[in-house]
Every structure is written in structure tokens, then in C-alpha cells.
Amino acid sequence: MKILVCISHVPDTTSKINFVESDTKFDTNGVQYIINPNDEFGLTRAMWFKEKEGAEVDVINVGGAETESTLRKALAIGADTAIRVNTEALEASQVAQEIVAVIKTREYDLVIAGRESIDYNGGMVPGMIAAMIDASYVNNCVSLEISGDKATAVREIDGGKETLTTSLPLVIGGQKGLVEESDLKIPNMRGIMMARKKQLNVIEPSGATTKATTVNYEKPAPKGEVKLVDAANVDELINLLHNEANVI
Amino acid sequence: MSVLIYAETEGGKVKKVAFEVASYGKAVADQMGCEVTAVAFNASDADVLGSYGINKVMNISHEGNFDAKIYASGIQQAAEQLGASVVVVSSSADSRYLSPLVAVGLNAGYATNVVSAPSSLAPFTVKRSVFTNKAFTHAEITSENKIIGVSNNAFGSVENKVACTVEEFTVSLASSSVNVASVDKATDKVTIADAEVVVSGGRGLKGPENWHMIEDLAEVLGAATACSKPVSDMGWRPHSEHVGQTGKPVASNLYIAIGVSGAIQHLAGINSSKVKVVINSDPEAPFFKAADYGIVGDAFEVVPQLIEKLKAFKAQA
Numbered sequence: 001m002k003i004l005v006c007i008s009h010v011p012d013t014t015s016k017i018n019f020v021e022s023d024t025k026f027d028t029n030g031v032q033y034i035i036n037p038n039d040e041f042g043l044t045r046a047m048w049f050k051e052k053e054g055a056e057v058d059v060i061n062v063g064g065a066e067t068e069s070t071l072r073k074a075l076a077i078g079a080d081t082a083i084r085v086n087t088e089a090l091e092a093s094q095v096a097q098e099i100v101a102v103i104k105t106r107e108y109d110l111v112i113a114g115r116e117s118i119d120y121n122g123g124m125v126p127g128m129i130a131a132m133i134d135a136s137y138v139n140n141c142v143s144l145e146i147s148g149d150k151a152t153a154v155r156e157i158d159g160g161k162e163t164l165t166t167s168l169p170l171v172i173g174g175q176k177g178l179v180e181e182s183d184l185k186i187p188n189m190r191g192i193m194m195a196r197k198k199q200l201n202v203i204e205p206s207g208a209t210t211k212a213t214t215v216n217y218e219k220p221a222p223k224g225e226v227k228l229v230d231a232a233n234v235d236e237l238i239n240l241l242h243n244e245a246n247v248i
Numbered sequence: 249m250s251v252l253i254y255a256e257t258e259g260g261k262v263k264k265v266a267f268e269v270a271s272y273g274k275a276v277a278d279q280m281g282c283e284v285t286a287v288a289f290n291a292s293d294a295d296v297l298g299s300y301g302i303n304k305v306m307n308i309s310h311e312g313n314f315d316a317k318i319y320a321s322g323i324q325q326a327a328e329q330l331g332a333s334v335v336v337v338s339s340s341a342d343s344r345y346l347s348p349l350v351a352v353g354l355n356a357g358y359a360t361n362v363v364s365a366p367s368s369l370a371p372f373t374v375k376r377s378v379f380t381n382k383a384f385t386h387a388e389i390t391s392e393n394k395i396i397g398v399s400n401n402a403f404g405s406v407e408n409k410v411a412c413t414v415e416e417f418t419v420s421l422a423s424s425s426v427n428v429a430s431v432d433k434a435t436d437k438v439t440i441a442d443a444e445v446v447v448s449g450g451r452g453l454k455g456p457e458n459w460h461m462i463e464d465l466a467e468v469l470g471a472a473t474a475c476s477k478p479v480s481d482m483g484w485r486p487h488s489e490h491v492g493q494t495g496k497p498v499a500s501n502l503y504i505a506i507g508v509s510g511a512i513q514h515l516a517g518i519n520s521s522k523v524k525v526v527i528n529s530d531p532e533a534p535f536f537k538a539a540d541y542g543i544v545g546d547a548f549e550v551v552p553q554l555i556e557k558l559k560a561f562k563a564q565a
Contacts, residue, residue, distance in 0.1 A: 013513055017382040037494055120378050122360055127348025136425040139345040158341050158441035160433030166426040176494040211357030211391040218384045226536050231545025234554045238561050240541055245523045247502040
């Protein structure tokens, strides 16, 4: 089985979000980058398929050279080969087209992406890939088992779960549940040393078109101070929620 | 030129989330000077959309479960038949599942988490929430066809009664390689996605045996129940109740956090709720910085009182 895991290079959750150049660019100053958490659950599930079933696992990112540290981390966790499509990731449709161009030359049985990235929160890439290659597709995937060319996946829905049966090739939008947080691997020294010897192939973009552009950014208005209510006076809280906030 | 909205249904009825999507579609249609049509599957009460400005509903009859590919093919064909250049969808799990497929089918640019009506039609510019609600971006959709995913509870439902006709739309739907083997869904509970009020419990509740407080409070308020990540990791509550960055997003009108410290990953997931209330015994808990109202106190004393007082308040109202 050949698996491709799409890795988004995103600012750590605790990063300060600021913008520069008249609010047209994200301020990367002092920002730590990580593997997008939703992608990391998928990557870890892919490692399970590698260990138990001998799957080959490639990881891919569409982005500039600055994203290579994140791809190296994925290699250190255990991916076999990394691919970087050498172009700035501008929007979901362009990223999906670039990944599809790679998929078409390498034929994967399973493509794993996160349900969304924690920076732009688009949540479109896995579905767009599936539509472009006409593969089976499960989003919000919290469990995945594969046997031969059949797959059983669990999708989280509003208010519950549904169990789906499908066939390969399959694209999933993965999230926590594919593996648990305690299953995530911190790369060890051996993994890091081996990652240096693994291939990180840089390929030129196919020239995908974009369908959206970012004009500028805006930060939310600063929030006012919390209004504290005495623990002995819950009537006051009800009064505020009813008369001031109008929410009950 | 026309606007199409996708009105979700459940058990044959139009879901409440569709009213917000309809209201958004109506606002865009008014800007463009055109009509707004809805497409729905198995809607028995589709004319209710007329209360939110929808002129026409194209109802597709489909037997069997929701399937992203099948539904996407119906929505795409409705857009094509109508010549709709703008399609509006919600941010529900199902809409987010099928919309990327519609986007590829219509060769459309798709913006998710959109929080307000377009600020301009040419270029077509919308404001969307990014960095897990820590910022907004103004984005231009440059393709001819456009899909807008409206962020839950951001635009609101706007009543606007118009004459509404419902037509059966007969199409040949796509086939799908995905089959539903089973659905496990609590039908008697308000879901986090649909709830106006969410009551959430954290580690401060000390154990699953104390969750009756959360459930009782939720019942009085007609709220959904949720929990923090440690609570779901410890198995006190199911993962489906976990809200936060790696759990479910919450965009309710009122979010009440009890015994939740307010880790940054938790706050990221609930930040787009309009009013946040925290009850925590630790005055240094980070949640107090994110909340609108707070009580520093022991949940085991405050919450039972709050339940009693709310019951009295609701009885009076």
C-alpha cells in the first residue's frame, strides 16, 4: 500500500498572531512552526500502517524552502520520502491542484490530509483532491481500517458518528481519533539522524491557477475585561445574561 | 445571474442552520439585484424558507443516507441549471464535507468561515475568520463561480417574508463508492453544532459522576453539553463532546465553562461564541481573560444555585 500524507506547515498554537506590511502579511518573527495537528494524527496512523502492513509512506507539502524543517520532522517520525512542491501556497484550490499533479505521477492507494489547517482553517484540500482524482472520500475521519482494497472509516457527524465502508483509492480528512494524543511520536535521535539521509525531493510546481487571494488581515477588536459576579449572587449573573447580553 | 443556497434538512424538515444560510443568500442577492433559490433534499416543509427571502426551492428526492458525493452532484446540477454564480452553504460537518466537491465541479473559488456579507461584489470580497478565530482576512474570490461557507451564528437569521414556490428537481445523481454501515447519533439531545447555548465541563468537576450538574444546567437552558480535552482524554465524556482546536468548534450565542481552566487550544475552539461565562475556583485561570462574565467560586456550590435560580427565572418568563 502506498500512502501520501499531506503536511501543512503551521504556526504553533501558542504563537502570537500579528501582521506586517500594512496588515498584508503574517508576521513570522519569533513564530515556531509545527506539523498541523490534524495532519499529525493522520501521519501517525500512516506509521501504524507502515509498521503493521509494510505500507510505504510519502509526505508532501506545497511551500517554500522554509517548510523543509517541518517535512524533516515528518521524516524523523518515520515517513519514507518527502516531497516539497516549490511554490508559495496561496489558497486551497491551488494547493490541491499541485498535490494532484504529484499524485498522478505516483499513484497512491490512500491520501491522508487533516480536516483543516489551524492557520487558514479552510478545510477544503482533502475534498478537492478527492474530487479531482475521483477517489472515495471521507472527511472528519476519526477511525480508519484497511483490508485489501476495502476500507472501514468512522466519520464524526454533528451529534454523533457514522461508520462507512468504502474502497481504495481513498482520500481522508483526518483528525484526532485516528490515533489518540498519547500515540503521537516525538522523534528520537535515531529518527532524526535517519531523516537526514532520507530523500526530500523538491519539485517545481505544475502552474496551478488560483481562485482566491488574500487582500489583508485584521485582528479582532480587543476584548473588554471580564465582569466578575460574586459567587453568592448568581441572580446578578442571570440578570446580566438576560438584560445586558440578551442571551437567555 | 442568480444566487443558490443549500438548505440542509433532517428527517424531512429544513434545519435551523438553513435560515441563516438563506438570510445570507438573500443579502448577497439583494446586492447583486437578483433572486435567490434554495436547493434541498427531501424537504417536506421547504416553503418555510420563504420567511427568509427564498423565492424558489428546488427539492430533490433521494432515498438513502446523506452522501457527500451524491449530494454535491445534486447541488452542482441545481447551480448549473439556474446559472447561479454564487452558492451559499453552512459550516455544518455535512456542508463542509460536500462543498469542496461542488467547488471542483463548478470550478469555483470557495471561502469558508465567512462572517459577513460581501464588502464588495467587484472584486468579490468577503471577510473570513482565520488562525482559529484569532484574526480575520479579507479575501477576494477571483473565479467566476463562487461558494461561500457562512460561519455558524455569525450572520444570523433575518426574517424577510417573500412568496416561495417549491418545485421538484429531478436529476440524475452521481453514484458513490462510500456506503453508510451504521449511524450512531443521539436524537434526543441538542448537538453542539446546532446549539444556541453550550454548557461545558472541565477537570474542575473532579469526575464523571458529577456530570449531572452539567446536564441539569444544560437542560434548564436547552443547551448542548461539551467538555474540555483532558475530560475526554480521561474517558469521563465521549470524544464527540470535546470542544477545542482538535475537537469540535463552538459558535454558540452563550458558552458556559465550568471548571475549565481555559488552555489556549480550548479557547481557540470556542472563541467565536458570542458571550462566554466562566465559573472556576481559581481566579488565575486563563479563561477569565477570555470570558465576558465570571464567577470565582466552587462549582459544587455555584452551579446547583444557578440551576435553581434559572428554573425560577424560566418559570417566570
